[in-house]
Amino acid sequence: MEKAASPGVGIARVGVAGDSAGAYLAAPLAAAHPRAVRTQALLFPLVQLDDATWSQTVLRDSRVVGRLAVAYINAQMAGVAAPSLLHAVNARTPPTLMIGCTHLDPVHPDVERYAQALRTAGVPVELTVYPTQAHGFGNMTHVSPVAVQAIDTLGARLGEALRDGG
Numbered sequence: 578m579e580k581a582a583s584p585g586v587g588i589a590r591v592g593v594a595g596d597s598a599g600a601y602l603a604a605p606l607a608a609a610h611p612r613a614v615r616t617q618a619l620l621f622p623l624v625q626l627d628d629a630t631w632s633q634t635v636l637r638d639s640r641v642v643g644r645l646a647v648a649y650i651n652a653q654m655a656g657v658a659a660p661s662l663l664h665a666v667n668a669r670t671p672p673t674l675m676i677g678c679t680h681l682d683p684v685h686p687d688v689e690r691y692a693q694a695l696r697t698a699g700v701p702v703e704l705t706v707y708p709t710q711a712h713g714f715g716n717m718t719h720v721s722p723v724a725v726q727a728i729d730t731l732g733a734r735l736g737e738a739l740r741d742g743g
Contacts, residue, residue: 596620
């Protein structure tokens with residue numbers, strides 16, 4: 578964020594984005610710099626590193642990889658607090674664009690909770706849900722027309738938010 582004030586960089590046009598665990602990193606950056614970050618775009622965001630949360634989903638029996646990933650991340654962050662993004666939301670949180678899935682995404686219940694927390698705080702939030710897609714589908718643009726459409730739409734909305742202020 579320090580470099581964003583450099584000559585030639587539009588400080589009024591900074592946005593952050595991430596998908597899954599990348600969204601877990603992007604959202605706190607936006608929260609820490611609410612005056613500098615105009616918007617955040619989060620794709621199927623991992624909201625909290627709590628294995629118990631994921632074990633309650635419809636896909637609990639098939640979440641072996643996700644649960645191993647959470648265990649690995651928690652081990653790497655030993656001694657470092659890994660707070661839920663739900664606790665970082667306040668009225669200064671930047672407007673948020675989100676992509677979610679439904680029953681094919683084990684983090685979807687948290688995505689809905691995060692969107693509701695943003696709304697409750699008065700933060701503009703635009704959540705687009707793709708009910709027939711799975712977690713991470715945005716990475717499949719080479720084989721999925723739905724992924725292409727989702728990423729193109731999100732990119733256009735992000736561009737509008739950064740140009741026009743949302």
